[in-house]
Amino acid sequence: MASIDGLPPLREVINTHELFAKKALGQNFLLDLNLTSKIARQAGDLANSDVLEVGPGPGGLTRALLHEGARQVVAIEQDERCLPALAEVSAYHGGKLKVLQGDALKIDPLEHLNTPIRIVSNLPYNVGTELLTRWLSPAEWPPFWQSLTLMFQKEVAQRIVARPRTKAYGRLSILAQWRCDAKIVMEIPPAAFTPPPKVTSAVVHLERLETPRYPADAKLLSQVVAKAFGQRRKMLRASLKGLAPDLEDRLLAAGIKPTQRAEEIDLEAFCKLSELIRS
Structure with missing residues (x-):
């Protein structure tokens, strides 16, 4: 060559x-x-x-x-x-x-x-x-x-x-x-x-990007996403169990149905969820 x-x-x-x-x-x-x-x-x-x-x-x-x-x-x-x-x-x-x-x-x-x-x-x-x-x-x-x-x-x-x-x-x-x-x-x-x-x-x-696309705490977002996709066949109310005592309320507040699975959730919703869990 x-x-x-x-x-x-x-x-x-x-x-x-x-x-x-x-x-x-x-x-x-x-x-x-x-x-x-x-x-x-x-x-x-x-x-x-x-x-x-x-x-x-x-x-x-x-x-x-x-x-x-x-x-x-x-x-x-x-x-x-x-x-x-x-x-x-x-x-x-x-x-x-x-x-x-x-x-x-x-x-x-x-x-x-x-x-x-x-x-x-x-x-x-x-x-x-x-x-x-x-x-x-x-x-x-x-x-x-x-x-x-x-x-x-x-x-x-x-x-x-x-x-x-x-x-x-x-x-x-x-x-x-x-x-x-x-x-x-x-x-x-x-x-x-x-x-x-x-x-x-x-x-x-x-x-x-000079700033992340959506507000979120990096460590918590990583934790949420890791748990969600670590059991991607499970519904999020099960795979994310233990992250917050009122998890299903926070999922709903983020626009996510508790029965949805990780692969259905877009980036913006994951960021919103992590912020709701942090708050």
């Missing part, structure tokens, strides 16, 4: 450094640099932004982000085998790439980043949902990032953008849509990866 810059094609980089994907690390490498460039462009104008990338692997998306004009890329990579290849990318781009080696769930990259910050990643499958949940649930809002452009298994992507009364609608839908505008911007077939995963992938772009 042709290169988008003066560095070798990714397949050559992988062979040179023996960077064969490890299943234990959730690795699936994208070798098509035209495709990684398309993903990078979904994040918007990067010229005046720092970019945080998790799981750069051999650096395909990293190179695309730098080629598309990112002010700086800070990449967190757990696999030390990838560090020499990423060092070559950093040298080629005059040090605009900083690599932090370690577990993304344990590293705080903020001291290396300057605002505005965009997060763009082909997330390792084994930590993707956990990282997204953390980024959507900071102690204070707005968060440190302006937008998230993230690749997931298509099933996870569909959960992020799902609407009520659909099978995919759930806690992740509420969490994302309460504080962001979220949309699926690309789908990527298994054949585009090495090794090919068993499922189609999709890229989701989330643009943060």
Whole structure:
């Protein structure tokens, strides 16, 4: 595959450094640099932004982000085998790439980043949902990032953008849509990866809202939604039992029938219910 810059094609980089994907690390490498460039462009104008990338692997998306004009890329990579290849990318781009080696769930990259910050990643499958949940649930809002452009298994992507009364609608839908505008911007077939995963992938772009869409206490809303969808087959008067002594009255006040189930309730009603329980 042709290169988008003066560095070798990714397949050559992988062979040179023996960077064969490890299943234990959730690795699936994208070798098509035209495709990684398309993903990078979904994040918007990067010229005046720092970019945080998790799981750069051999650096395909990293190179695309730098080629598309990112002010700086800070990449967190757990696999030390990838560090020499990423060092070559950093040298080629005059040090605009900083690599932090370690577990993304344990590293705080903020001291290396300057605002505005965009997060763009082909997330390792084994930590993707956990990282997204953390980024959507900071102690204070707005968060440190302006937008998230993230690749997931298509099933996870569909959960992020799902609407009520659909099978995919759930806690992740509420969490994302309460504080962001979220949309699926690309789908990527298994054949585009090495090794090919068993499922189609999709890229989701989330643009943060400066204030949440509806008033609600973040912790209580999360608790209400977790209980509601934790037993999604049950009526809400049963799944939310114990949250308030007069639960059914509060459900009715929020415009929710006690006999309804979680997947029938929209974001606004969940927020209203959580505020009624808090009061």
